[in-house]
Amino acid sequence: MKLIPGLVALPGTSRANKTGSWRIERPLFLHQKCNGCRLCDWCCPEGIVSGQGKLFDCDFDYCKGCGICAEVCPVDDIVMQVEER
Ligand code: SF4
Numbered sequence: 850m851k852l853i854p855g856l857v858a859l860p861g862t863s864r865a866n867k868t869g870s871w872r873i874e875r876p877l878f879l880h881q882k883c884n885g886c887r888l889c890d891w892c893c894p895e896g897i898v899s900g901q902g903k904l905f906d907c908d909f910d911y912c913k914g915c916g917i918c919a920e921v922c923p924v925d926d927i928v929m930q931v932e933e934r
């Protein structure tokens with residue numbers, strides 16, 4: 850694809866590449882205090898958090914470890930951990 854100045858790539862295109870290898874931290878969904886608010890799902894820039902009720906998780910093939918899900922969780926039910934390789 851030829852890039853031109855000012856081009857804005859289509860959202861969601863990171864799905865074309867598995868970006869999980871970029872990660873230095875990973876989110877751990879504790880499944881203890883979740884209230885089902887879905888903020889983690891709505892705020893994840895990769896759109897890879899999913900779940901139902903109070904059980905949410907993410908797709909680690911694409912999670913970049915940005916920590917936004919943990920930051921927005923109102924009950925601290927997501928914690929970031931150092932990625933083990
Ligand atoms: S760490 Fe970032 S990319 Fe990974 S699930 Fe949370 S918000 Fe999404």
Ligand code: SF4
Pocket residue numbers: 878882883884885886887888889890903905921922923924925926927
């Ligand atoms: S942001 Fe936290 S409380 Fe809300 S659905 Fe996600 S894990 Fe549950």
